[in-house]
Amino acid sequence: xxxxxxxxxxxxxxxxxxxxxxxxxxxxxxxxxxxxxxxxxxxxxxxxxxxxxxxxxxxxxxxxxxxxxxxxxxxxxxxxxxxxxxxxxxxxxxxxxxxxxxxxxxxxxxxxxxxxxxxxxxxxxxxxxxxxxxxxxxxxxxxxxx
Amino acid sequence: xxxxxxxxxxxxxxxxxxxxxxxxxxxxxxxxxxxxxxxxxxxxxxxxxxxxxxxxxxxxxxxxxxxxxxxxxxxxxxxxxxxxxxxxxxxxxxxxxxxxxxxxxxxxxxxxxxxxxxxxxxxxxxxxxxxxxxxxxxxxxxxxxx
DNA sequence: GGTCTGTTCTATAAAAGCTAGAACAGACCG
DNA sequence: CGGTCTGTTCTAGCTTTTATAGAACAGACC
Numbered sequence: 001x002x003x004x005x006x007x008x009x010x011x012x013x014x015x016x017x018x019x020x021x022x023x024x025x026x027x028x029x030x031x032x033x034x035x036x037x038x039x040x041x042x043x044x045x046x047x048x049x050x051x052x053x054x055x056x057x058x059x060x061x062x063x064x065x066x067x068x069x070x071x072x073x074x075x076x077x078x079x080x081x082x083x084x085x086x087x088x089x090x091x092x093x094x095x096x097x098x099x100x101x102x103x104x105x106x107x108x109x110x111x112x113x114x115x116x117x118x119x120x121x122x123x124x125x126x127x128x129x130x131x132x133x134x135x136x137x138x139x140x141x142x143x144x145x146x
Numbered sequence: 147x148x149x150x151x152x153x154x155x156x157x158x159x160x161x162x163x164x165x166x167x168x169x170x171x172x173x174x175x176x177x178x179x180x181x182x183x184x185x186x187x188x189x190x191x192x193x194x195x196x197x198x199x200x201x202x203x204x205x206x207x208x209x210x211x212x213x214x215x216x217x218x219x220x221x222x223x224x225x226x227x228x229x230x231x232x233x234x235x236x237x238x239x240x241x242x243x244x245x246x247x248x249x250x251x252x253x254x255x256x257x258x259x260x261x262x263x264x265x266x267x268x269x270x271x272x273x274x275x276x277x278x279x280x281x282x283x284x285x286x287x288x289x290x291x292x
Numbered sequence: 293g294g295t296c297t298g299t300t301c302t303a304t305a306a307a308a309g310c311t312a313g314a315a316c317a318g319a320c321c322g
Numbered sequence: 323c324g325g326t327c328t329g330t331t332c333t334a335g336c337t338t339t340t341a342t343a344g345a346a347c348a349g350a351c352c
Contacts, residue, residue: 012310019245026248038328049312054329065252070329071319078252085253093250098267099165100246102172104239106211106224107231111268118264121244122257158340184297195342200298216298217350 005046013048017056025065025076027125032079035072151192159194163202171211171222173271178225181218226271 003020005013024030036042039057043050057074060066064086067077085093104114149166151159170176182188185203189196203220206212210232213223231239250260 014310019248022252023244023248026251040328049310051312052310055310057329063253068329070317073328078254080251080254080256083254085250085255089253090255093246093253094263094267096246097263098169098270100239100242101264101267102165102169102271104231105172105226105268105271106168107235107239108224108226108229109231109236110226111272114268115261115264117240117243118247118261121240121247122251122260124244125248125251126257160340186297197343198341201341203298214298216348219297 003046013046014052014055014059017042017046017053018059021056021060022065023125025078026080028080030076032076032082034076036066036074036076038073149192159192160198160201160205163188163192163199164205167202167206168211169271171224172226174226176222178222178228180222182212182220182222184219 003017003024005016005020007013009016011019021030021036030036036057037045039053040050043053046053057066057068061068061074065076065078067075069075101114104117105111109117149163149170151162151166153159155162157165167176167182176182182203183191185199186196189199192199203212203214207214207220211222211224212220214220247260250263251257255263
């Protein structure tokens with residue numbers, strides 16, 4: 001699990017870590033039960049303070065995506081296949097979705113284009129379709145600059 | 147233009163104002179050229195300081211959605227029909243979209259359901275679509291894989 | 293002239309955000 | 323046992339954000 005982050009970004013470091021892990025879970029790169037590096041280890045790899053990593057892990061734990069144990073460290077608790085989301089998640093999420101999509105529409109992106117972007121993002125989460133046998137165009141992503 | 151905001155929300159007031167205006171523009175409730183109430187007037191209506199409203203307006207101006215004039219006040223500059231977004235908008239927007247959709251997928255919402263939510267939100271932006279250009283049935287495509 | 297408008301200063305106070313140092317306790321291994 | 327890893331907790335400093343507020347200015351409008 002190598003993640004690259006931009007220290008010059010306006011997005012806080014701990015949020016970048018969280019976002020990357022969420023995307024890794026969504027794409028299946030991190031399956032349920034996968035173990036994440038320890039906060040101190042990841043902090044050393046990224047050259048940041050381990051509290052920052054801890055904050056990201058703790059946020060993911062509050063969101064129900066991680067299970068943190070003193071003995072086994074951080075494990076992925078949720079998965080795309082785990083089941084439906086906890087009650088209360090969808091409402092809050094759709095509110096944010098509404099605001100985000102409204103932004104695009106207001107800026108002149110027409111509805112089919114917006115929906116196309118959504119579909120493209122979702123497709124990027126499944127680089128290798130289970131039922132597909134034709135195109136195995138691997139998504140180029142492996143980038144580690146940290 | 148009546149907007150309700152939640153003073154107890156974690157979302158800052160000025161951001162709530164911005165979000166509501168963006169959604170109003172996306173839904174066509176506020177068309178290009180529409181005039182918004184003055185900062186002082188809206189502040190009185192909402193029971194808040196006019197600087198807070200000014201901050202929301204200024205943010206929308208920076209985003210290119212509002213044109214603020216000393217004589218005509220705040221006018222909606224952009225619209226769903228104005229044209230394609232400014233260069234640089236899409237990339238940053240798709241990054242946020244990716245993170246948001248990843249969140250839903252990681253929480254167990256399957257791809258068709260996510261796409262369905264997106265389509266539902268878009269549909270809610272067009273309660274009456276006389277100039278439909280295929281946005282209605284655009285949601286009908288199921289999952290993208292295979 | 294009076295009143296509205298946006299604009300621009302300064303200012304303050306509270307809150308949140310972010311990173312960090314230090315220490316503690318449990319777990320593991322040689 | 324001793325050393326080292328782990329997560330956890332407490333404290334702390336610093337910056338940024340948020341919201342409010344006052345004051346003043348200039349253009350527009352009736």
